[in-house]
Amino acid sequence: MNEQRNNNNKKNYLIFAIISLVLLLVFNAFIVPAVKKAQIKETNYSFFLKQLDAGTITQAEIKDDSIVFEVKDEDGDKKLYSTVKIEDPDLVSRLYKNGKVDFTGKIEHENPIVTFIFSWVLPIVLMIVLWNVLMRGMSKRMGNSMAFGKSNAKIYVKAQTGKTFSDVAGQDEAKEALVEIVDFLHNPQKYAEIGASLPKGALLVGPPGTGKTLLAQAVAGEADVPFFSISGSEFVEMFVGMGAAKVRDLFKQANDKAPCIVFIDEIDTIGKKRDGQLGGNDEREQTLNQLLTEMDGFDGKRGVVILAATNRPDSLDPALLRPGRFDRRIPAELPDLAGREAILKVHAQKIKTEPEIDYNAIARATAGASGAELANIINEGALRAVRSGRQTVCQSDLEESVEVVIAGYQRKNAVISQQEKEIIAYHEIGHALVAAKQKDSAPVHKITIIPRTSGALGYTMQVDEGEKFLLTKEEALARITTLTGGRSAEEVIFNSCTTGASNDIEKATQLARAMVTRYGMSSGFDMIALETVNNQYLGGDTSLACSPETAARIDEEVNSIVRSAHEKAKRILMENIEKLRELSSYLLEKETITGEEFMAILNRKPAPEQV
Numbered sequence: 056m057n058e059q060r061n062n063n064n065k066k067n068y069l070i071f072a073i074i075s076l077v078l079l080l081v082f083n084a085f086i087v088p089a090v091k092k093a094q095i096k097e098t099n100y101s102f103f104l105k106q107l108d109a110g111t112i113t114q115a116e117i118k119d120d121s122i123v124f125e126v127k128d129e130d131g132d133k134k135l136y137s138t139v140k141i142e143d144p145d146l147v148s149r150l151y152k153n154g155k156v157d158f159t160g161k162i163e164h165e166n167p168i169v170t171f172i173f174s175w176v177l178p179i180v181l182m183i184v185l186w187n188v189l190m191r192g193m194s195k196r197m198g199n200s201m202a203f204g205k206s207n208a209k210i211y212v213k214a215q216t217g218k219t220f221s222d223v224a225g226q227d228e229a230k231e232a233l234v235e236i237v238d239f240l241h242n243p244q245k246y247a248e249i250g251a252s253l254p255k256g257a258l259l260v261g262p263p264g265t266g267k268t269l270l271a272q273a274v275a276g277e278a279d280v281p282f283f284s285i286s287g288s289e290f291v292e293m294f295v296g297m298g299a300a301k302v303r304d305l306f307k308q309a310n311d312k313a314p315c316i317v318f319i320d321e322i323d324t325i326g327k328k329r330d331g332q333l334g335g336n337d338e339r340e341q342t343l344n345q346l347l348t349e350m351d352g353f354d355g356k357r358g359v360v361i362l363a364a365t366n367r368p369d370s371l372d373p374a375l376l377r378p379g380r381f382d383r384r385i386p387a388e389l390p391d392l393a394g395r396e397a398i399l400k401v402h403a404q405k406i407k408t409e410p411e412i413d414y415n416a417i418a419r420a421t422a423g424a425s426g427a428e429l430a431n432i433i434n435e436g437a438l439r440a441v442r443s444g445r446q447t448v449c450q451s452d453l454e455e456s457v458e459v460v461i462a463g464y465q466r467k468n469a470v471i472s473q474q475e476k477e478i479i480a481y482h483e484i485g486h487a488l489v490a491a492k493q494k495d496s497a498p499v500h501k502i503t504i505i506p507r508t509s510g511a512l513g514y515t516m517q518v519d520e521g522e523k524f525l526l527t528k529e530e531a532l533a534r535i536t537t538l539t540g541g542r543s544a545e546e547v548i549f550n551s552c553t554t555g556a557s558n559d560i561e562k563a564t565q566l567a568r569a570m571v572t573r574y575g576m577s578s579g580f581d582m583i584a585l586e587t588v589n590n591q592y593l594g595g596d597t598s599l600a601c602s603p604e605t606a607a608r609i610d611e612e613v614n615s616i617v618r619s620a621h622e623k624a625k626r627i628l629m630e631n632i633e634k635l636r637e638l639s640s641y642l643l644e645k646e647t648i649t650g651e652e653f654m655a656i657l658n659r660k661p662a663p664e665q666v
């Protein structure tokens with residue numbers, strides 16, 4: 056490793072020396088003569104003769120094609136002139152006759168120190184400055200590739216990350232697995248006595264924002280051993296081979312500092328499957344190969360533990376995942392209800408809140424949110440409190456910020472005509488009413504027709520009582536029916552439809568499609584996987600695995616599911632058309648209503664005269 060770096064350094068110096076030499080030559084050949092020339096003034100021959108007669112010339116240098124001479128004026132200042140040399144046989148005798156002229160053949164018109172500075176010191180100084188500027192510019196642009204294979208892993212020790220396991224809420228399984236690793240680094244002999252050897256590497260996998268990086272930092276905080284942290288992208292270099300050199304350097308440093316932890320964040324940037332395609336990414340493959348070699352090479356008993364994090368485990372090279380390398384997988388999943396509540400509480404400790412905050416309610420409203428989003432919700436709540444000039448954060452701040460994170464900020468000054476507002480109100484009440492009239496649907500929590508920056512013109516929030524892990528077929532159908540409720544209301548009341556339902560349509564189709572292709576919930580197909588999910592942690596896009604004929608049948612199935620849901624929604628609304636009108640005009644007036652208000656009006660007996 057050192058040899059490698061020394062070689063690189065030698066190469067650098069050689070390049071530097073060559074550049075210096077070339078510059079020096081250029082300087083002496085062109086710039087120094089030019090500077091000298093600037094000191095000499097060009098004149099004609101008659102001026103020379105005149106000065107000669109006047110006796111002011113003190114020296115003359117007669118060259119092959121020119122005469123350089125020195126004139127002393129009345130003040131005693133000496134000036135250099137040069138003139139063309141004209142064939143003049145009397146010249147020498149004339150000079151001789153004059154007597155005063157010193158025609159030695161060469162005039163010492165240069166100050167030797169100045170010349171030395173110009174031709175040697177200045178170029179070298181310039182070059183050093185240039186070299187430094189270039190180096191700095193390059194290292195900025197190319198992420199230190201000129202550091203030539205030196206890994207720039209940050210070394211963390213306990214005090215520096217400042218994170219401990221108490222900062223990570225939920226994620227109990229992940230913490231348990233990591234605690235074991237920390238324990239191993241503290242008491243290796245306990246494990247050695249039994250003969251157990253700990254996994255060399257552990258891979259943290261999970262969707263973005265679930266606290267993978269945070270967990271690794273917490274390990275660093277708890278472990279009390281050196282902690283090297285580097286991101287996968289830092290290995291990827293402009294020059295082929297540099298990434299591999301960095302891996303080597305990183306592992307050498309780690310071996311010197313053992314016991315220690317090496318953390319490679321976003322390992323999928325270098326750990327992607329090698330596909331052997333022509334023109335594949337050579338650099339990345341070399342880096343990966345080096346990583347594989349290094350992980351085999353070091354002794355697990357010395358106590359170097361490698362952690363890595365990724366949200367694309369399916370794209371990793373199988374060689375990385377085999378036992379002896381990253382053989383342990385630590386999942387960091389999206390938090391459940393209890394986890395969300397705990398995460399909210401951890402982050403709420405950092406802000407000033409009113410004493411009684413119902414975190415459970417916030418957690419219930421944020422199903423599917425990641426730790427990072429929950430942290431963001433708390434912060435948005437604090438910002439809102441500041442904006443409205445309060446000292447502490449209250450429940451409504453947090454509830455509003457849930458909506459901000461889900462749907463964006465309120466667009467208070469959006470101008471929407473009364474007619475459009477009416478349509479939007481009917482649309483939202485349509486959703487809510489259809490939801491409320493089905494028994495497999497989550498209760499309505501809030502309805503609003505205040506537009507949001509995400510483009511939503513209004514929305515209906517449904518919040519489940521508890522945590523749901525399974526979705527029954529009835530619930531799925533109820534959800535699709537609720538989604539079609541908005542459009543249905545428009546049709547029932549105005550007998551027309553608007554573009555406002557596009558998002559509902561998208562969601563309904565997605566769910567209906569999943570029911571057919573992945574959940575085996577349609578009448579037309581049995582338990583057949585017609586689609587596979589590609590990367591479960593990042594959006595979960597799917598790819599179809601069936602014949603074109605089957606694909607056409609899938610589309611039919613999906614269409615029939617959505618159609619029957621749509622019809623059911625319309626039927627529900629027709630049956631409750633009075634309530635639909637009553638609730639919509641109430642919403643139009645209030646703009647935002649709670650689930651309780653909604654249910655109160657819905658369950659109210661109709662006015663006596665209408666009976």
Ligand code: ADP
Pocket residue numbers: 222223224225226261262263264265266267268269270364387398401425426427428430
């Ligand atoms: P990733 O899994 O994408 O690496 P990070 O670890 O960077 O996610 O998490 C981003 C932020 O989200 C953290 O800094 C933290 O504030 C918050 N966060 C995520 N998960 C948790 C958790 N389980 N407990 C507390 N905070 C969390």
Ligand code: MG
Pocket residue numbers: 267268320364
């Ligand atoms: Mg991360």
Ligand code: ZN
Pocket residue numbers: 482486541542555556559
């Ligand atoms: Zn809608």
